[in-house]
Structure formats: C-alpha cells, structure tokens
Amino acid sequence: MKKIVTLFTMLLVVFAIGVSANAAYAQEKYPDNSTKKFSDVNSFYSSLDRSHYTEYENAKMNIREKVLFKDINKVFSKADRLVGETRVGGDGYNPKRQVYVFLTVSEDGKDSKNLVVDAETQKTIAKGEPLKKP
Template sequence: MKKIVILVTMLMLAFTVGLSSNPAYAQEKYPDNSSEKFVDVNTFYKSLDKSEYTEYKNAKMNIREKVFFKDINKVFSRADHLGGKARVGGDGYNPKRQVYVFLTVSEDGKDSKHIVVDAETQKTIAKTEPLKKP
C-alpha cells in the first residue's frame, strides 16, 4: 500500500512539474495586446471585404464593437432576444486580446450573421452566415 501511495504521489508531482515547465502550455498563441492602439471599429468596418461581411439593409440591429476577446459573448448576448444566438470561444487567445465584433439581425429578426476579427492580425476568428433558403 505504501508503494502505491508513493507511486501516485510521484506521478502527480511529475505531471504538475511537467505542465508548469512546458513553455508551450504557458505561452498563448495570441497574447494580450490591450495596450496597443488599433483603428476604430467604424474605420475597420469600411475596410472589410464586403464578400466577407455586410450588414443587412434595414437591419433590426447592427452591432459594431472593438472589445476584449473575453467580452465577445457579452456583445452577442444583446441580440439573443432577436434570434441572434451566437457564441464564440477559442484556445490560445488571451482574454485581453482586442477583437472587432460585428453582428447584424435581419429586418424580420429571423436571420442573423456575425464576424469576429482579430484587431492585430486582422484574421477572421469566427464567422457565420444565415442558412440559404432553397
């Protein structure tokens, strides 16, 4: 019994030390950039490729915000009552990473679409389009 307790303790210690000494585990692919300055959200929207994202004409709701990665879902939750139930998550993103969030809800409230873009790299993190009707 004593050998089992010692073995389990050694395994737990090895696992804990292994995680804390692994630089890949400690490093984020997309680190905090909260102190950096990026263009305002409306300027960035104007530069977006219109084949990537456009707001609905006569939209019931349009959201354009530059927020921290940790706040994306708070922005999306404002459209939940209109049928825009979107959520985004991701590994490797620091919670204080700046992102642009765009969401639009159709005039009748039946469709919504969004895009989330990294403010620094300007790469799309998440994107949805409404379902195409046959």
C-alpha cells in the same frame, strides 16, 4: 502498494505541470495587446472583404464594436432578445486582447450573422451565418 501510490502521485504532478505549461503557452500565443492602437471599428469594417462579411440591408440590428476578448459575449448578449443566445469562446486568447465584433440581424429577425476578428492579426476568431436554404 506504496510504490504504486508514489508512482500515481508523481504522474499527477507531471500532468498538472504539463497542463499549466500548456495554458501559459496558449495565452502567450495571443497575448495582451490592450495598450496598442488599432484602427477604429468603422474603418476596419470598411476595409473588410464583402464576400467575408456584410451587414443585412435594412437590418433590424447592426453591432460594430472593438472590445477586449473577455467582453465578446457582452456584445452578443445585446441581440439575445432578437436571435437567441449566441456565444463565442477561444483558447489561447488573453482576456485583454482587442477584437472587432460584428453582428447583424435581418429585417424580419429570422437570420443573423456575426464575425469576430483579432484586431492585431486581423484573423477571424469566429464567424456565424445562417444555413443556406435549398
């Protein structure tokens, strides 16, 4: 019995080390870039491929912000009263990594689109669009 308890304890320690090493690797994959300079959010929006994201014409609300990864959901919460709760998460992103956040709400308030892009790599982190109607 003592051998089983010892073996189980050793497995737990190895598992805990593996989990913490994996978490450290994930944050290194997208490290803190809060001191780096990137283009302002409006310049970046102007350079976006319009097939990837566009704001609604006569939108009820448009949000364009460059924020730290940890603040994405604070930006989205500004539209909660119009579109309900929209939230984004992501593994491997340092909370102090800069991102561009875009959100647009249609004129009638029934549809919304959003886009979150890594400011450094310019890769999409999250994208939300209304379902296409048949």
